[in-house]
Amino acid sequence: MPELAEVEYYRRQWDPGLGKRVARVELHPDTRVFRGVDTRKLAAAVRDQRFGGSWARGKQMLFRFGKEAWVGLHLGMTGNLRTEALPFTPEKHDHFVVFFPKVALVFRDARQFGRVRFDEGESEPEWWRRIPASPHEAAFTKKVMADFLARHRRLPIKATLLLQTGFAGVGNWMADEILWQAGIYPMRLTGELTARETAQLWRSTRNVCRKALETIATSFGDPPKGWLFHERWSRKGVCPKHKRVLKCATVGGRTTVWCPRCQR
DNA sequence: GTAAATGTTCGGGC
DNA sequence: AGCCCGAACATTTA
Numbered sequence: 001m002p003e004l005a006e007v008e009y010y011r012r013q014w015d016p017g018l019g020k021r022v023a024r025v026e027l028h029p030d031t032r033v034f035r036g037v038d039t040r041k042l043a044a045a046v047r048d049q050r051f052g053g054s055w056a057r058g059k060q061m062l063f064r065f066g067k068e069a070w071v072g073l074h075l076g077m078t079g080n081l082r083t084e085a086l087p088f089t090p091e092k093h094d095h096f097v098v099f100f101p102k103v104a105l106v107f108r109d110a111r112q113f114g115r116v117r118f119d120e121g122e123s124e125p126e127w128w129r130r131i132p133a134s135p136h137e138a139a140f141t142k143k144v145m146a147d148f149l150a151r152h153r154r155l156p157i158k159a160t161l162l163l164q165t166g167f168a169g170v171g172n173w174m175a176d177e178i179l180w181q182a183g184i185y186p187m188r189l190t191g192e193l194t195a196r197e198t199a200q201l202w203r204s205t206r207n208v209c210r211k212a213l214e215t216i217a218t219s220f221g222d223p224p225k226g227w228l229f230h231e232r233w234s235r236k237g238v239c240p241k242h243k244r245v246l247k248c249a250t251v252g253g254r255t256t257v258w259c260p261r262c263q264r
Numbered sequence: 265g266t267a268a269a270t271g272t273t274c275g276g277g278c
Numbered sequence: 279a280g281c282c283c284g285a286a287c288a289t290t291t292a
Contacts, residue, residue, distance in 0.1 A: 113288075
């Protein structure tokens with residue numbers, strides 16, 4: 001489920017624990033979400049610490065406990081975060097639960113494509129610092145985007161939009177939305193976009209990211225009326241502009257929906 | 265029973 | 279070395 005705006009929404013779902021002291025941690029150590037992590041160390045480092053802050057960058061989240069415990073979360077395909085009142089008993093897919101005196105913060109992920117990271121140190125972990133600016137931020141300039149496109153000239157543009165090293169936070173539905181709003185055919189090779197299309201792509205990318213954050217990040221509301229979003233889930237969807245039946249195919253390994261009239 | 269699902273990561277080929 | 283593709287990961291839902 002989670003792309004840029006949904007990730008920001010879920011990050012906020014743990015806010016009720018901010019400033020409070022952790023009582024204990026419950027986790028499922030043998031699940032895939034903890035790959036590469038020493039879960040005993042993680043649980044011990046977080047226990048008794050104060051939940052000091054949280055951040056989101058692209059599809060990654062970072063949570064700080066005490067002075068030097070950092071927990072990173074990625075929601076994968078099916079992850080989500082929520083707060084539960086006590087008493088609370090974790091269910092089958094609640095792989096990571098942080099208990100406070102009155103609430104529990106829960107990370108659930110049925111498919112386990114998500115991931116929990118753990119780092120210790122005074123400053124933010126290295127992997128976090130390497131995440132590039134998301135399209136809604138000022139640092140995502142047209143030049144930054146164009147330079148990134150130039151490094152992936154043989155990829156279909158749809159696949160390029162999915163690369164987190166250049167479009168941090170953009171996922172499958174956002175990529176389709178961006179290309180539809182920009183009027184660009186998803187199979188077009190990245191290196192074949194004209195200067196005009198590149199400029200339009202940049203505008204649409206920023207627009208989709210910003211509007212998605214406005215509508216989804218605080219209330220999990222629907223994206224604006226008239227967006228492809230509302231049509232792309234059902235086979236039988238039509239273009240919001242003139243009702244042509246949408247096309248559907250696999251591009252860059254993912255289901256891709258587009259309007260054959262608007263996007264060539 | 266089968267296919268598909270809002271995401272990464274790895275290995276192999278070029 | 280860098281780029282690109284396809285398979286793999288684990289589970290639920292249509």
